[in-house]
Amino acid sequence: xxxxxxxxxxxxxxxxxxxxxxxxxxxxxxxxxxxxxxxxxxxxxxxxxxxxxxxxxxxxxxxxxxxxxxxxxxxxxxxxxxxxxxxxxxxxxxxxxxxxxxxxxxxxxxxxxxxxxxxxxxxxxxxxxxxxxxxxxxxxxxxxxxxxxxxxxxxxxxxxxx
Numbered sequence: 001x002x003x004x005x006x007x008x009x010x011x012x013x014x015x016x017x018x019x020x021x022x023x024x025x026x027x028x029x030x031x032x033x034x035x036x037x038x039x040x041x042x043x044x045x046x047x048x049x050x051x052x053x054x055x056x057x058x059x060x061x062x063x064x065x066x067x068x069x070x071x072x073x074x075x076x077x078x079x080x081x082x083x084x085x086x087x088x089x090x091x092x093x094x095x096x097x098x099x100x101x102x103x104x105x106x107x108x109x110x111x112x113x114x115x116x117x118x119x120x121x122x123x124x125x126x127x128x129x130x131x132x133x134x135x136x137x138x139x140x141x142x143x144x145x146x147x148x149x150x151x152x153x154x155x156x157x158x159x160x161x162x
Contacts, residue, residue: 096116
């Protein structure tokens with residue numbers, strides 16, 4: 001199913017050498033619906049600068065979970081990353097991800113979002129990183145690894161809010 005549902009970045013000779021690319025996944029529309037309904041509770045948390053846990057699958061099948069900054073644009077959850085670290089390799093191999101958002105005001109409140117990486121855009125000026133650093137910390141910052149930055153768009157396919 002994985003190979004049928006995705007077009008991988010694996011065709012690139014080395015992820016670090018890929019500076020100008022955009023990849024789109026070839027989806028079975030029955031397997032990945034176009035849009036899911038976003039519950040009100042989820043919209044509330046998506047509109048706040050809260051660290052989320054982004055879970056990906058390593059090429060050997062093991063899970064990897066990391067705290068991440070994100071921003072929601074009403075269609076995609078956007079993350080910034082570099083094109084040479086493990087998480088990038090994970091989503092190039094398996095674009096399905098899971099995101100957990102804990103409600104800082106309710107110990108038992110959370111949102112789980114399952115989704116798929118819809119596309120990855122090069123971001124060599126780290127514009128998304130600057131936007132996220134301003135959103136989370138109040139000051140736009142350009143990281144040293146800006147030339148290797150990418151913007152990752154995740155399209156939700158299932159959302160559960162409690």
